[in-house]
Amino acid sequence: MKIICMVKYVPDVDKFQFDFDKNVVIRHNIRMILNPEDAKAVGLALEIKRKDPSTFVEVLCMGPKSVLPMINDLARIGVDRVTLLSDHLFVGSDSYITSKILGMYLSRQRFDLILTGNHSIDGDTSHVPSQVADLLGLPQMGKVVSVMTDNISRANLCFISENDSAKITFTMDLPGVLSISKESAYKLPYLRYEDTQRSIEDKITILTGEDLGITKSEVGIAGSLTKVKRTFVKEYKKRAQQIVQVDDAGIDKTYEFLRSHGYLGGVHDE
DSSP states (O other): OEEEEEEOEEEOGGGOOEETTTTEEOOSSSOEEEOHHHHHHHHHHHHHHHHOTTOEEEEEEESOGGGHHHHHHHHHTTOSEEEEEOOGGGTTOOHHHHHHHHHHHHTTSOOSEEEEESOOTTTOOOHHHHHHHHHHTOOEEEEEEEEOOTTOOSSEEEEEEEOSSOEEEEEEESSEEEEEOTTSOOOOOOOOGGGTTOOOGGGEEEEOHHHHTOOGGGSHHHHOOOOOOOOOOOOOOOOOOOOOOSSHHHHHHHHHHHHHTTTTTTOOOO
């Protein structure tokens, strides 16, 4: 089985910057992190690979070359190939153009399953997974919390998707696209110290728009049809902070706070 994980490196939410004139996130000279739900998708792929070592896992990322050190670490924890689509022409691409760029690469590949996160913390539209699936003519399902990883076949797989009211089990014919939810339990394995200096250059491929046969007018701000009516920065109210001592009074106060806010709804006093 071959699995391709679509991932995105996003600005650290503590150092988020936005260009209001161009309506784009500023991604240069700020700390980038692997989108949390995409990390869960890679974690799932590597879990499948652990159970079936013949599984081939590729990570596909569109972004600046500054993310290469982090991408290298994915190769060091067990990913077989990492492909970075990087070109200054891609800057400012909306979700549809992003999907087209990813889809152009994927349409030339052989794979059984595409995994990705359900949301990205710098956009949260959830457009890309479904748009990529539509461009490729594949089935797609989001909000996936669990995949039956034992005895996966190349023909189909079973998984559980969760909505606001229920968890539902589905079977999907492959190839297909699954978007992994933040509620899933999948995690990336830790990078072992002995692997930190492991040579992985042969696993990394960097492709530009020219490599994909893309012209300037097709991508970036010029090619994007999305029109932003208004942008704003969400304001957060400062929360009151209360420090309690580690004694009986502090424990009672903490318990009362958790109970009054509904965190201990299933606990009853005897």
